[in-house]
Amino acid sequence: xxxxxxxxxxxxxxxxxxxxxxxxxxxxxxxxxxxxxxxxxxxxxxxxxxxxxxxxxxxxxxxxxxxxxxxxxxxxxxxxxxxxxxxxxxxxxxxxxxxxxxxxxxxxxxxxxxxxxxxxxxxxxxxxxxxxxxxxxxxxxxxxxxxxxxxxxxxxxxxxxxxxxxxxxxxxxxxxxxxxxxxxxxxxxxxxxxxxxxxxxxxxxxxxxxxxxxxxxxxxxxxxxxxxxxxxxxxxxxxxxxxxxxxxxxxxxxxxxxxxxxxxxxxxxxxxxxxxxxxxxxxxxxxxxxxxxxxxxxxxxxxxxxxxxxxxxxxxxxxxxxxxxxxxxxxxxxxxxxxxxxxxxxxxxxxxxxxxxxxxxxxxxxxxxxxxxxxxxxxxxxxxxxxxxxxxxxxxxxxxxxxxxxxxxxxxxxxxxxxxxxxxxxxxxxxxxxxxxxxxxxxxxxxxxxxxxxxxxxxxxxxxxxxxxxxxxxxxxxxxxxxxxxxxxxxxxxxxxxxxxxxxxxxxxxxxxxxxxxxxxxxxxxxxxxxxxxxxxxxxxxxxxxxxxxxxxxxxxxxx
RNA sequence: AGCGGGGUAGGGCAGCCUGGAGUGCCCGUCGGGCUCAUAACCCGAAGGUCGGUGGUUCAAAUCCACUCCCCGCUACCA
Numbered sequence: 001x002x003x004x005x006x007x008x009x010x011x012x013x014x015x016x017x018x019x020x021x022x023x024x025x026x027x028x029x030x031x032x033x034x035x036x037x038x039x040x041x042x043x044x045x046x047x048x049x050x051x052x053x054x055x056x057x058x059x060x061x062x063x064x065x066x067x068x069x070x071x072x073x074x075x076x077x078x079x080x081x082x083x084x085x086x087x088x089x090x091x092x093x094x095x096x097x098x099x100x101x102x103x104x105x106x107x108x109x110x111x112x113x114x115x116x117x118x119x120x121x122x123x124x125x126x127x128x129x130x131x132x133x134x135x136x137x138x139x140x141x142x143x144x145x146x147x148x149x150x151x152x153x154x155x156x157x158x159x160x161x162x163x164x165x166x167x168x169x170x171x172x173x174x175x176x177x178x179x180x181x182x183x184x185x186x187x188x189x190x191x192x193x194x195x196x197x198x199x200x201x202x203x204x205x206x207x208x209x210x211x212x213x214x215x216x217x218x219x220x221x222x223x224x225x226x227x228x229x230x231x232x233x234x235x236x237x238x239x240x241x242x243x244x245x246x247x248x249x250x251x252x253x254x255x256x257x258x259x260x261x262x263x264x265x266x267x268x269x270x271x272x273x274x275x276x277x278x279x280x281x282x283x284x285x286x287x288x289x290x291x292x293x294x295x296x297x298x299x300x301x302x303x304x305x306x307x308x309x310x311x312x313x314x315x316x317x318x319x320x321x322x323x324x325x326x327x328x329x330x331x332x333x334x335x336x337x338x339x340x341x342x343x344x345x346x347x348x349x350x351x352x353x354x355x356x357x358x359x360x361x362x363x364x365x366x367x368x369x370x371x372x373x374x375x376x377x378x379x380x381x382x383x384x385x386x387x388x389x390x391x392x393x394x395x396x397x398x399x400x401x402x403x404x405x406x407x408x409x410x411x412x413x414x415x416x417x418x419x420x421x422x423x424x425x426x427x428x429x430x431x432x433x434x435x436x437x438x439x440x441x442x443x444x445x446x447x448x449x450x451x452x453x454x455x456x457x458x459x460x461x462x463x464x465x466x467x468x469x470x471x472x473x474x475x476x477x478x479x480x481x482x483x484x485x486x487x488x489x490x491x492x493x494x495x496x497x498x499x500x501x502x503x504x505x506x507x508x509x510x511x512x513x514x515x516x517x518x519x520x521x522x523x524x525x526x527x528x529x530x531x532x533x534x535x536x537x538x539x540x541x542x543x544x545x546x547x548x549x550x551x552x553x554x555x556x557x558x559x560x
Numbered sequence: 561a562g563c564g565g566g567g568u569a570g571g572g573c574a575g576c577c578u579g580g581a582g583u584g585c586c587c588g589u590c591g592g593g594c595u596c597a598u599a600a601c602c603c604g605a606a607g608g609u610c611g612g613u614g615g616u617u618c619a620a621a622u623c624c625a626c627u628c629c630c631c632g633c634u635a636c637c638a
Contacts, residue, residue, distance in 0.1 A: 024637075026638095027637085030638060221577065224577090299638075330564095331565090339637070340636085341636065368586095381572095381587090382586080385587055386587090389586065389587075390585090392598060392600080397597060400596090400597055400598065402596090443574090447574080447585065454601095457597095457601055461593090461594070461603085464594075464596090465596075466596045467594090467595095467596095480596095538598060542598060
């Protein structure tokens with residue numbers, strides 16, 4: 001079936017990955033949902049001839065950071081500095097090709113957040129409310145958010161947090177809880193008056209709806225589902241300030257003991273990080289309607305990107321770029337369980353490196369089971385079988401066959417006579433591959449790449465150059481030449497998934513020009529005749545059953 | 561209870577939004593081919609009343625209604 005895409009792309013593609021919360025090590029589920037997906041997508045758009053800006057960073061404000069810092073005996077600043085390095089190392093190890101990497105706690109982000117706030121304020125979308133809030137007399141501070149636990153007023157589940165009941169998913173205000181208890185000191189908090197700022201979402205809603213209705217058709221199913229669930233319930237004013245110290249100070253007189261709620265400055269962080277990285281150029285991306293904006297995230301992040309962030313920007317009445325394609329994923333579970341830091345279940349970003357399995361292989365499997373249409377599982381046996389059969393057996397082996405044949409019969413020189421019939425025949429599949437990527441269906445695009453690669457193996461099998469070499473050398477030469485050209489195309493289409501492997505092939509083919517500059521279109525031109533190939537060894541190692549068993553044990557959480 | 565995900569060949573999945581012959585992917589089983597290749601590659605076969613009932617339709621795995629099961633979460637976690 002031909003996959004059609006109705007997405008019209010401009011020449012500039014802006015890509016964001018949800019900003020991982022800084023005070024924890026991200027696990028494979030976090031990575032595939034946001035960072036890696038955004039990376040494969042950004043890489044694809046580059047080889048597709050687009051100008052790309054890929055924005056990545058860390059979300060550093062909020063209550064959790066304060067609590068965590070307290071636990072580790074650090075200041076919030078020290079804590080986020082420490083974890084930022086950990087995050088950066090993980091992204092780098094996974095070959096993340098970000099153009100901008102930054103932090104929501106930067107100066108630049110504080111400035112743009114305040115700018116946006118001032119616009120909202122000026123346009124009458126900010127409301128001041130005095131509310132009675134829970135206050136701990138023992139700790140002498142207001143208890144916002146997750147500092148308080150109690151019974152949910154809607155579903156009456158116990159252990160609901162102050163900002164949200166995980167039981168029924170409803171968003172709460174902390175003072176709505178029944179029988180609240182302070183999580184800091186265990187005391188029963190008292191009610192005390194405090195004032196807060198709210199964003200008037202109902203007032204913005206009409207414009208938001210207008211925009212949403214023109215955009216949603218391009219979003220992932222889960223994103224549309226979640227967004228409409230929210231809209232159906234009707235938007236309410238939403239508090240955007242907190243009684244905390246760690247955060248961006250509210251720029252109004254008499255408000256200097258309040259900071260913005262981290263969910264206010266976190267999405268704005270995409271812009272802040274861009275400014276932090278490329279300065280004034282940021283306007284070419286975030287205030288340019290010719291840009292196409294793709295945002296990648298896990299499904300839990302959808303409301304903030306589909307409703308909150310667009311509402312903030314619409315409320316400024318300025319020409320900010322709103323998301324075109326909201327690419328959200330479901331969850332990747334671990335061997336039928338959930339990833340859990342405290343139970344030590346699952347593979348976390350820093351563990352991946354220590355397995356000795358290379359980043360490409362991790363990337364391959366994660367993209368292969370990317371949760372595009374429902375939750376999926378990371379299963380070690382499946383990891384082994386998909387890597388060994390698909391990545392190694394199909395793609396890696398094809399490349400290896402070609403080099404070996406060429407070495408054996410033509411001393412590693414590319415022979416003459418490629419008819420480009422294989423590469424031509426595959427053009428419709430390449431179009432499908434491109435369309436899938438354009439719709440952010442990364443897993444399906446990878447499956448399509450595998451399909452294309454398998455045709456290479458079939459071609460070799462059908463043409464049997466190792467036999468025809470004995471009777472018709474020109475024919476064998478043409479076959480191998482054809483396969484060398486095909487390798488070039490494969491290197492390009494696999495580049496979003498396994499960049500290191502692709503670059504190895506590139507080196508093998510003696511290509512001088514950068515793989516991104518050549519791109520998909522350029523790859524059809526093939527390899528110059530007489531080119532001397534360079535042997536680069538095996539592209540991807542197989543996973544041994546024995547090590548799979550070991551890893552299964554090691555990450556099951558049962559060992560200690 | 562609430563929220564979320566799911567029930568498609570022996571196992572694991574995609575296909576469902578946008579209805580058009582059960583179409584496909586990985587493993588497994590059986591048979592064959594090939595021997596260039598990382599015990600890899602290629603071809604073929606067996607194996608499915610697409611959880612159930614009812615409806616809409618010329619046509620339903622796909623849309624609608626009802627129903628039966630399974631799983632996850634509700635303690636940091638996406």
